[in-house]
Amino acid sequence: MRRFVFFLPLVCFLILGGVFYSQLGKDNQYVPSALVGKKVPNFTLISLENDQMVTQKDLPHGPYLMNFWGTWCPACHIEHPFLVELALKGVPIIGIDYKDQKHLAEQWLIEKGNPYQQVLMDEMGLFGLDMGVTGAPETFVINSSGVIVHRHQGVVNEQNWPELKGYLK
Template sequence: MRRLVFLMPLIVIVALVGTLAWPILEGRDPRQLPSVLLDKPIPAFELPGLMSGGPGLASAVFTGPDRLGKPALLNVFASWCAPCRLEIPRLAGLAAEGVAVYGLAYKDDPAATLGFLEQLGNPYHRIGVDRDGRVAIDFGVYGVPETYVIDAEGRIRHRHVGEITDQVARETLVPLLESLTR
């Protein structure tokens, strides 16, 4: 009986570690969070812009009669997010190559967002301010940064969780955007 009392915590710990480690040992990437919105139209939304009275961001940009007609990126970011700061140059590079990059400022103060963009540069064609995070919830945002590839018809084709690195841009985003442009 004493032996069982001694072994029970050890058995529980081993079982817990095994359960938590199983997805990693199986080869699954914990950064890959599937989205139920893949291949579905983006959620309807309308957000104010950074400047009072300035242009905001709405789902109509991607789905309405005046839609882009080409694939675009929707980047969810915040001024307080360290990885968001690191990915700004890559987003600027994609924008310079003709990719339509839109921003969704997540749970951020507009003044802080403006300071962030003044310091690092603004790669976004338009920015919507989602102060309470409701639009981000509709997208299923897990955290920032997150980036969505939206096709010419306004459907979400890819979700990237985390910073856009050179490798992610080169191996995932650019090929996908090119395939959606054909």
């Protein structure tokens, strides 16, 4: 018993050290999304292409990506070419033009190409709030049963695409 008490500080040190070591190098900006595991919340948004009202019934039935972007967002410029690449590979992407202006968005898609199956206008950012978006770009992976399985904050690129792709089924 005495001997155990003598070694107690060392045991505590090792346990704490192990815990701290396992946390080293983790992304401390990472915040889990509250929406993961839930269905896409109800919405009614206006389509950029044809001014039609779009609700969640009009979303794709298979797995797809939902990408929040805006012409005001510098990182979206960097992300865009990769999204175009993904679209060419046949990945369905729904674009949410987040807190943006219609004519700027139209111009952007004409100039840079349109990787989106559908672009919906969220001018007030209210759908963004419902999705728990904190900025752009932000990308959600939605599986074939319409459940959000992953949220990626920041640019989607070659490095992190395999992770997102893993959820896309």
